[in-house]
């Protein structure tokens with residue numbers, strides 16, 4: 001069963017409290033990103049956890065292995081369920097993060113790799129000295145992450161079918177988490193998202209977790225919007 005995660009793209013604890021209270025039982029998984037975490041710190045994670053919800057802490061860690069390992073431990077200590085790091089931090093960094101998470105046993109957060117920021121294009125890769133095509137780079141970064149202990153990746157719903165094909169065999173029986181933002185119910189405002197898929201399409205293509213922000217937060221009836229997306233995801237399976 002795929003999971004629905006609502007992106008808390010707000011900047012204060014007060015707004016978070018409002019969203020979580022309003023959505024109630026319709027949503028039990030939230031994403032906290034860099035803006036909110038920078039503004040409110042670990043307290044906002046505790047607040048969402050105390051409301052009985054799961055948390056995806058999306059800080060996209062990228063630093064030396066020791067620092068990333070310690071940040072993973074700090075996140076795991078808060079009880080977060082998913083955390084992100086950049087695959088481009090390299091093998092030693094990914095391994096150190098995975099080892100740090102594993103010390104939490106059954107409560108360890110799952111570590112998701114960012115393969116290449118979707119804001120980058122081929123010319124940015126060239127600027128970085130990376131000569132291969134973007135699609136090849138994304139696959140290579142996904143493989144690096146999965147074969148060094150990451151539990152999954154974040155990717156566009158347009159890439160997820162191919163990434164399932166590439167990464168599931170590489171995981172050698174471990175389950176792989178595929179998190180996709182860029183989801184829009186049919187007919188919804190696309191906003192600044194360029195490569196969108198419907199909730200049903202994303203699930204059919206192998207997304208295990210869908211991150212949705214504005215289509216729920218900006219809906220006239222956010223509870224109904226969340227329930228409709230959830231129903232579409234369930235019907236797709």
Ligand code: C5P
Pocket residue numbers: 007009033117118119181182183191193211212213214215
């Ligand atoms: O409002 P919307 O549904 O577009 O929100 C999607 C969430 O996923 C936002 O928090 C956004 O930052 C995040 N995200 C994304 N595209 C990426 C990576 C993350 O939309 N490539």
